[in-house]
Amino acid sequence: MSNEKQxxxxxxxxxxxxxxxxxxxxxxxxxxxxSPVRGCIVFKPDSYEIWELCQRELDARFKETGHRNxxxxxxxxxxFFQKEKEHVEGFxxxxxxxxxxGGEKLEERLAIRPTSETMIGHMYAEWIxxxxxxxxxxxxxxxxxxxxxxxxxxxxxxxFLWQEGHTAHEDEEDARRETMQxxxxxxxxxxxxxxxxxxxGKKTPSEKFxxxxxxxxxxxxxxxxxxxxAGTSHYLGTNFAVAFDIKFLDRENTHQFCHTTSWGVSTRLxxxxxxxxxxxxxxxxPPKVAPTQVVLIPIGPxxxxxxxxxxxxxxxxxxxxAGIRAKVDDRDQSPGWKFNEYEMRGIPVRLxxxxxxxENNQVVLVSRVTGEKRxxxxxxxxxxxxxxxxxxxxxxxxxxxxxxxxxxxxxDTLDEMKAFFETNRGFLTTGWCGSEACEAAVKxxxxxxxxxxxxxxxxxxxxxxxxxxxxxxxVVFGRAY
Numbered sequence: 011m012s013n014e015k016q017x018x019x020x021x022x023x024x025x026x027x028x029x030x031x032x033x034x035x036x037x038x039x040x041x042x043x044x045s046p047v048r049g050c051i052v053f054k055p056d057s058y059e060i061w062e063l064c065q066r067e068l069d070a071r072f073k074e075t076g077h078r079n080x081x082x083x084x085x086x087x088x089x090f091f092q093k094e095k096e097h098v099e100g101f102x103x104x105x106x107x108x109x110x111x112g113g114e115k116l117e118e119r120l121a122i123r124p125t126s127e128t129m130i131g132h133m134y135a136e137w138i139x140x141x142x143x144x145x146x147x148x149x150x151x152x153x154x155x156x157x158x159x160x161x162x163x164x165x166x167x168x169x170f171l172w173q174e175g176h177t178a179h180e181d182e183e184d185a186r187r188e189t190m191q192x193x194x195x196x197x198x199x200x201x202x203x204x205x206x207x208x209x210x211g212k213k214t215p216s217e218k219f220x221x222x223x224x225x226x227x228x229x230x231x232x233x234x235x236x237x238x239x240a241g242t243s244h245y246l247g248t249n250f251a252v253a254f255d256i257k258f259l260d261r262e263n264t265h266q267f268c269h270t271t272s273w274g275v276s277t278r279l280x281x282x283x284x285x286x287x288x289x290x291x292x293x294x295x296p297p298k299v300a301p302t303q304v305v306l307i308p309i310g311p312x313x314x315x316x317x318x319x320x321x322x323x324x325x326x327x328x329x330x331x332a333g334i335r336a337k338v339d340d341r342d343q344s345p346g347w348k349f350n351e352y353e354m355r356g357i358p359v360r361l362x363x364x365x366x367x368x369e370n371n372q373v374v375l376v377s378r379v380t381g382e383k384r385x386x387x388x389x390x391x392x393x394x395x396x397x398x399x400x401x402x403x404x405x406x407x408x409x410x411x412x413x414x415x416x417x418x419x420x421x422d423t424l425d426e427m428k429a430f431f432e433t434n435r436g437f438l439t440t441g442w443c444g445s446e447a448c449e450a451a452v453k454x455x456x457x458x459x460x461x462x463x464x465x466x467x468x469x470x471x472x473x474x475x476x477x478x479x480x481x482x483x484x485v486v487f488g489r490a491y
Contacts, residue, residue: 021354023290028234032285033163039293039355041280042163049161049168053277056355057164059301060280061171065151067203067298068173068275071195077147077175082129084153085120090128093253096221101125104156122155127221127246127272130176131254138178138268140259145188146178154276164281165238165491172276178256178268182247185269189245192273193226196241204279205296205407206230206286207414208240209437209486211462216446219272223247229461229486231414232285235435237461237490240282243273281491286410293356294378296406297399304329304336304395305357309345310364322363325373325391332392334399353378358402359395379405420469424455424476427487431456437488439464441471441481448476458487 021038022030036042041057044050053061069079085108091101101124108120123129130148138146155169164170175192179185193210200206208228218225222244230240250256251267260266287294297303306329308315308322319340329336339348345362352360362374373391375384379402386394417436421427427438438458442448452475453459467484474481 021290021292024233024288028232028285029162031288031290032281035284035288035292035354036163044163047168049158051163051167053171056301057280060283060295060299061277063299063301064199064203064275064279065173068195068199069149069151071199072149072173072175075147075191075195076145077149077177079151080148081150081152082126082133084123086123086126086129088119088121090132091121094128094131094221094250096249099220101156101220104158106155106157123152124154124156125272125274126150126152126174126176127250128254131250131256131270134176134178134268134270135254135256138256138258141180141261144178144180144258144268145184147175147188148177149173149175162281162491164284165278170277172274174272174274177271178251179270180258180260180266180268182245182269185247185271186245189224189226189243189271189273192271193228193241193243196243196273196275197228199275200228200230200240200279201407203296203298204283205298205403205410206240206282207407207411209414209462209464210466211464211486213242213462214442214449214460214483214485216449217460217462219244221246221249222272223249227462229437229488230282230286231417231437231488232282232491233288233413234285235417235437235489237437237488238278238282238285239461239490240279241273241275244271246270246272287406288356291350292354294406295356295358297358297403300335300356300358302335302337302355302357303399304334304359304361305348305352306336306338306361306363307345307348307352308338308340308363314365314368315340318363318365318368321368325361325363325388328392329395332396334392334395349376359398361395377402377405379409418468420471422471422473422475423478424452427452427456427458427475431458431489437461437486439468439471439484439486440475441473442483442485443474443477443479444482445474445477448474451476452487456487456489458489461486461488461490 021034024031043052105121151173213225224245226243228241230238248267256268257265306322308318326338360376371388372385420439463483471484
């Protein structure tokens with residue numbers, strides 16, 4: 011099949027089948043391929059570069075707050091999981107095990123890393139001796155494996171990429187400060203880098219990380235109204251410190267257990283970004299994470315092609331020098347075909363240059379988000395492009411925030427929640443008494459789970475939606491990926 015036929019193939023409309031739209035877009039935009047291993051995908055260059063840009067930005071933020079990177083083994087002895095009972099119970103259904111190596115059966119099974127609290131806890135017990143060793147602030151960029159029963163590219167795969175931060179502190183106050191600091195870093199990154207608005211809050215006990223005292227999350231809404239947990243930060247108390255004997259000699263010369271935290275985001279952010287911003291024409295990439303921010307397309311008859319292309323390359327060099335990620339497409343294909351291709355690929359800005367533009371010392375800039383065309387002077391190109399990229403980010407965030415706000419509702423009873431999900435999509439704010447039985451009833455009756463107890467709810471509720479008793483918390487519920 012020719013490239014031209016490939017790119018004019020239809021994308022399933024979101025309103026017809028959102029899941030099919032998502033799969034069509036990520037395949038057509040050449041972001042991934044399925045691997046021969048169930049539930050695993052190949053990140054193709056564009057999607058991996060998106061992850062690299064996320065990684066670069068987050069890594070800088072981590073280092074600004076005193077964290078350093080390290081790397082820990084992929085294989086974790088089974089005995090490590092047995093030391094923290096709640097942790098192993100939470101992860102056991104998803105654990106793949108290595109039982110044989112080098113043609114011989116292993117004396118102890120090795121889990122392939124689902125997360126690294128146990129391995130890092132073991133090492134911290136060796137490294138930490140005194141309060142002078144604290145706080146210990148370490149981050150790891152790695153891959154992890156969780157053998158998911160149901161998979162969705164980027165959002166939920168058997169193997170995925172992530173970062174996981176692990177810190178140890180003298181006391182609860184310092185550890186909780188760390189927990190909230192990292193949650194705020196995630197919020198700021200997701201909103202101001204990926205243009206995705208989120209709801210910050212605390213997870214209910216049944217939804218918290220296995221082994222944590224408290225888990226906090228940022229929750230994002232996709233265009234089908236479902237939730238994606240975009241990042242989590244956990245206060246682990248002394249649970250892992252007791253299990254792995256992470257002790258230190260305090261300022262009074264007494265041994266104490268460390269208070270620890272962990273926190274992470276993963277490549278599911280790529281899937282969330284696609285589902286929050288994409289439309290029926292394909293991807294819509296936030297400028298700060300777009301591998302190509304501007305595509306330059308020379309247009310016009312063959313007799314002017316050489317001159318126009320030469321000037322296009324000069325403008326490209328100016329943009330590149332200014333740090334703007336750009337590319338020139340001077341392939342022998344029609345401009346209209348190229349316009350459609352780059353709209354589908356979600357390139358934030360298209361630059362068109364033709365013979366008349368050359369005469370007028372101008373270019374045409376086209377926004378992927380609004381479709382607006384701007385005639386701008388070539389003399390001020392870098393400034394105009396930078397301005398349009400910033401406006402594009404803000405427009406994308408505003409649209410996503412408007413969608414989130416429009417699809418947030420308040421209900422008082424389980425019947426109201428059931429009626430809402432029969433005809434609507436989105437998140438619901440309601441009261442909850444704190445009973446696991448009432449929370450489980452919501453999931454059983456509606457398929458919705460508690461997303462978090464928001465720090466800033468749209469309404470404060472006084473009664474539980476299930477039992478009608480006094481509410482301990484106002485909670486956001488939603489169906490989730």
